[in-house]
Amino acid sequence: AKPSTGRKPYYKATLSSIEDRELPVVAVVGQPNVGKSTIFNRLTRSRRAIIDATPGMTRDRLYGTIHRDMGSFRLVDTGGIEERSDLIAEMIKGQTHHAILEAEVIVFMVDGRAGLTVPDEEIGQALRMQSKPVILFLNKMEGRSPEQIDPEFYKFGFDILVTGSAAHGEGMENLMIAVENKLEGKWRDPKKAVASPPIRLAIIGRPNAGKSSIVNKMLNEERVMVSDIAGTTRDPIDSYLNYNKQTFCLVDTAGIRKRGKIKGSQESLSVLMATRQVENADVIALLVDASDPEAAQDAAIAGIANKAYKPIIVVVNKWDLVEDKETNTAKKFEERIRRRLKFLETAPFVFVSALTGQRVTRVLDLAVELHERASQRVTTGVLNRFVEDIAKNHRVPRAKGRHFKVFYMTQVEVSPPTFVAVVNTNQPLHFTQERFLVNRIREAFELDGVPIKLVIKPRS
Ligand code: GDP
């Protein structure tokens, strides 16, 4: 078995070669000291400057090639604009100008902690005149939450805003996804596309629910020990499988126990492992035993997944053991479980038998669907129209007689989709008001089954 590598790598990168010249270009621009070289070095995994060797090209643009699911692109570091005093003039005549002309997509980097500065505004203005897709990247945001984003950045007029830290490697995958989306239709060499990275599917559930059995059925071979003795498979084991052109990494997390009942270090270790596996997973399959649907542990186990904001598929296993099934037996089961596990909300249900294999691949289909939904990115432009629509066509709930108004919204992260809403009040919104917003977002962007994070920020 392959060793667990923790989080999946967000890119493969090499130094650009001559053959890469046909690849689309993504330029990183921004005023000095915002971290352009740092992000370039991190993303291209180089510690030194790479000089483009193409004859006739000015020598101080640096290129690195990044390989992603959909294809490859070249990242260019402009080397920076040196004179703060005459920024725009520098840009127009300098490397930055060339890079911008050449680029399909621009990553506009700013110091997120410093807030929006005058030079940022000048560069922003110049970029807007180019009518090229621009991703605003707020760097140096390590350890900061979306609440701490300067609201001025939302109003800055760029569609996509991503936060992170080049020095600490935070937000890099989000940035790559944003770039990938903006490059859509511009890949010049689809042959270079590599297979999409595996979807990490964690199988959780109480002992004996059938985790090892379903993993085995999916793999169609015996890779982990199936045992009649509860809790014998203790360590999470990763196994890989290909299904329908998609690779999955199945993580069998045998042995999660309700935290309150943990005895001894072996058990606490297994909870810790399971929690970590859940955090690293893309999608969770929560196994419920159809022959014991009231098991108290289910709620505690599902709670781990819920807290991590992961999409959950409720897999009712051992469906073969349920006798005298009628047309709505499944529906009644589902209602019963939903009543008990209220936070499941829109999570899909599937009734399977790990023993016979019935509907087991349906779990994989659902995992692909949920993963895609959780990874989608809604542009600020679309969100602004959404905000207008709410104001016009919905009755926004009042709480304690107070009314709230959303000024604008931005999606700052994917998986989980995280939205920042800038509102007219610095009072915390009432539960029903937050819920109202989350439900509208879920409806509008088809995020059924995907947990949504909402950050409310007063306009300062
Ligand atoms: P450039 O002039 O835009 O290429 O900026 P550099 O990459 O040379 O970075 C300027 C300074 O910011 C250096 O001291 C970096 O170590 C620092 N820096 C870059 N990225 C980050 C970050 O994410 N967080 C923090 N705290 N510092 C960073």
Ligand code: GDP
């Ligand atoms: P784990 O502890 O969650 O990994 O559960 P196992 O995969 O070890 O399964 C526990 C027991 O349930 C074993 O005896 C399995 O044969 C049995 N089992 C698992 N799935 C099914 C199923 O779909 N139908 C039936 N009838 N038995 C199952």
